[in-house]
Amino acid sequence: MNKIKPPEFDTQFAADIFHGLTTYPKSLSSKYFYDKRGDELFQQIMHLPEYYLTGKEFSILQEYKEQIGLAFTSDKGFDLIELGAGDGKKTKILLRHFLEEKFSFRYLPVDISDNVLLQLSASLKEELPGIAVEPQQGMYREVLDRLTDYKERKKVILFLGSNIGNLSQEEAVSFLKKISSSMSSEDLFFMGADQKKNPQKVLDAYNDKTGVTAAFNKNLLTRINRELDANFDLDAFLHWPVYDPETGMAKSFLVSKKAQTVQINSLNLEVEFAAWESIHTEISQKYDDTSIAWLAEESGLKMIRSFSDSENNFKNYIFQK
Numbered sequence: 001m002n003k004i005k006p007p008e009f010d011t012q013f014a015a016d017i018f019h020g021l022t023t024y025p026k027s028l029s030s031k032y033f034y035d036k037r038g039d040e041l042f043q044q045i046m047h048l049p050e051y052y053l054t055g056k057e058f059s060i061l062q063e064y065k066e067q068i069g070l071a072f073t074s075d076k077g078f079d080l081i082e083l084g085a086g087d088g089k090k091t092k093i094l095l096r097h098f099l100e101e102k103f104s105f106r107y108l109p110v111d112i113s114d115n116v117l118l119q120l121s122a123s124l125k126e127e128l129p130g131i132a133v134e135p136q137q138g139m140y141r142e143v144l145d146r147l148t149d150y151k152e153r154k155k156v157i158l159f160l161g162s163n164i165g166n167l168s169q170e171e172a173v174s175f176l177k178k179i180s181s182s183m184s185s186e187d188l189f190f191m192g193a194d195q196k197k198n199p200q201k202v203l204d205a206y207n208d209k210t211g212v213t214a215a216f217n218k219n220l221l222t223r224i225n226r227e228l229d230a231n232f233d234l235d236a237f238l239h240w241p242v243y244d245p246e247t248g249m250a251k252s253f254l255v256s257k258k259a260q261t262v263q264i265n266s267l268n269l270e271v272e273f274a275a276w277e278s279i280h281t282e283i284s285q286k287y288d289d290t291s292i293a294w295l296a297e298e299s300g301l302k303m304i305r306s307f308s309d310s311e312n313n314f315k316n317y318i319f320q321k
């Protein structure tokens with residue numbers, strides 16, 4: 001029997017792009033949106049009038065910081081561990097309040113990027129001196145393993161910004177199980193989740209008038225062109241978000257406007273597209289209390305409190321093990 005040798009790849013990115021574009025239907029992981037340009041575009045998205053998520057979560061943290069602080073604080077103090085800290089803009093609302101209240105706590109921002117952590121530490125030193133910051137570089141799972149041994153103080157794990165929405169149901173359960181396994185009974189998990197709402201509002205958030213979200217989606221093709229020596233023509237693809245109000249799933253696609261062949265030289269690959277064939281690039285799941293309760297139950301967590309904005313567009317949940 002002839003065995004076909006599977007291709008070998010230099011990076012996980014190369015392997016994932018190869019598999020995503022050689023299976024049917026085609027798909028690419030949204031985790032690859034975030035190169036330098038992708039980070040910049042996402043910063044712009046967070047300021048778009050259509051992208052309500054950031055502003056709504058900001059207002060929840062501002063309005064409920066006292067109650068959130070009372071839930072977090074404990075006699076022996078606490079460790080505040082933030083997964084995917086970014087520029088910490090929203091978290092600073094809580095940090096400032098905790099500092100003013102003289103809570104005993106350490107802030108442990110977790111990020112894959114050393115650069116992000118350096119910038120965040122520098123800005124905290126300037127804006128909120130007096131906070132004990134212990135940056136943790138690495139993948140979430142690896143850092144959670146490392147921090148499971150931090151048992152002297154209560155742990156509060158933060159996961160803001162509806163990042164949970166970018167995971168499939170299966171991935172979300174696996175991720176939350178990991179969180180739960182790193183917690184003890186007094187620890188807390190605080191998570192943001194975008195809510196089901198008027199479908200038009202969701203669609204607008206992923207299809208802004210100025211085209212920043214389209215550029216964000218297509219930046220994935222630019223990244224493949226640059227890193228894998230490919231020749232995607234960005235104008236030959238449409239940015240196409242859809243929203244299913246029944247499941248709460250927003251999905252983004254890139255749709256080929258014509259039959260075309262794309263060369264990806266580093267992968268030694270020619271990718272054929274039929275006219276109007278799609279590449280699925282992102283899930284942005286919208287939740288409600290029922291689906292959150294289901295997710296928690298599947299993952300061994302209990303939802304003990306929630307905070308929402310006045311229109312229930314966004315919610316922040318507190319979970320215990």
Ligand code: AVI
Binds near residue numbers: 162165
């Ligand atoms: C990072 N994440 C929560 C964003 C979202 O809403 O799914 C990413 C994004 N995609 C398009 N616009 C923003």
